[in-house]
Amino acid sequence: MSAGRRLACALLVACLRPAGWARATGAGSASGEFTIMATSTRAAGMGEAFVGLADDMGALEHNPGGLARSQDMGFNYLHAFWLQSIGFDHLAAVLPLGRMGTAGISFTRLFAAGDGMGIGPSGEPVSTGAYNVGQTAVTAGWGYPVRPALSVGASVKMVSQDLAVTSGSAVAADAGLLYRTPIPQLTTGLAISNIGSGMNGASMPVMLKLGTGYALAPVRGVASLAGRRGLWDVPLLTADVIFPLAPVQTNFIRIRLGAEYMISVSAVQNVSVRLGYKFGEEGAGGLAGATFGLGYRMTSGRFTLGVDYALGHYGDLGVTHRISFSSSFLHLSEVSYRAAEEQSRVSKREGQVYLEWPVSTEPQVTGYNIYMGESKDADFVKVNRDSAVTGTSLSVRGLKIGKTYFFFVTTVVGVEPAIEGRPFFETSAVAQPVP
Helix, strand or coil: HHHHHHHHHHHHHHHHHHHHCCCCCCCCEEECCCCCCCHHHHHHCCCCCCCCCCCCCCCHHHHHHHHHHHHCEEEEEEECCCCHHHEEEEEEEECCCHHHHHHEEEEEEEEEEEEEEEEECCCCCCEEEEEEEEEEEEEEEEEEEECCCCEEEEEEEEEEEEEEEEEEEEEEEEEEEEEEEECCEEEEEEEEEECCCECCCCCCEEEEEEEECCCCCCCCCCHHHCCCCCCEEEEEEEEEEEEEEEEEHHHHCEEEEEEEEEEEEECCCCEEEEEEECCCCCCCCCCCCCCEEEEECCCCCEEEEEEEEEECCCCCCCEEEEEEEEEEECCCHHHHHHHEEEHHHHHCCCCEEEEEEECCCCCCCEEEEEEEECCCCCCCCCCCCCCECCCCEEEEEEEEEEEEEEEEEEEEEEECCCCEEEEEEEEEEEEEEEE
16 A cells, blocks of 8 residues: 555544544544534534534434425535545435425545655655545435424435545444424424444444524614614524444543524525534644634525535644535425415316414514415425415415315514424314305
8 A cells, every 4th residue: 555545544534533533542443433524514613513403404414303394405515625635525415205204315425635655765755656545425314294393304324435454334324303392493403323333343433412403582683784674683502412322432422512693684695604612522622623604595586595614623633614505496395285276276166264363472573474284294385485474364275165274373583584483373274265
């Protein structure tokens, strides 16, 4: 094996130590350590505290239970400029399946490549040839909303590595749940990762993770200083506690804290500033363990484009940079709902339900979202597709006359971005002919 290839292998192993496994003792005590690296740039900017939030495509690796919160088809590409010129790529996609929940798939790669150099017989530098070493993982997952406030999920990953000195493969699974608590805007999560086989006699890094996310009350938008009224900013706090279960040498607790401040630039654009800190990491202290991030979102109709950046500080080892690009498209169940609505009107069998609900007692409520299903256990779809309803009544058309429909209403705080609360009103009604 060339000197350059040996050096690359050593760097790959060394650069995984900031992920929290440097205290493992003994050669090969853990394998597949790159599977615990943050695959969400947003999460990376918030100290990787994401288990209790898990509301974007990063849920596939951080907490599969959050997959069910993905309401749109989406794609995400992340590239990280890791330590010591090592690269990290992550490509993910999610697809809502209506009543079947939400599916996700991703490809992750940690790699090092280049031209190796050695010392010749006379002490002169000589080329030892090109090297290319790395580790990859392919993950497929699924999330399902058991109740409006509870979702569960699981994923399976195929992990392989080629480090020249050793190579191998393994199969592992993750599982998680996400719960919207009775406390408004507070969610909690639980996840366990890397349950399965090891590689080359070494265990995968098995972790039990507990987390919470809390969206504070929206505040008057920064943009209002420029005379733009009706815009609200949203502060968000997250926290995770991680219990490594294997290898046994890594049984120390880690704590991760994060914060995000989302600034509404306009009704369809927002900018986010993120901060975080990772406690309990090897070598943490001072700036080591600190994270910082930025994000931008633009919405046009049912299309959203996002760009995110995150910086992580690893003390004497240096800093890492992540950048990602994401996009999302129209919800499949909404497409089906529109098609059904149009078909009903064309066949002249259009019915309607007139809904009324009480005024919410929650503070700062600016509107309501209404969801409809054909049974209590069916997949509920959002009726008011464009904006929140500001009153306490709504006429829902495009229904089948004589059929019973089920509804629930949630509160909305703010305009763009809006914060949605828990369901506070439920009812059912039979569709009547439109006058």
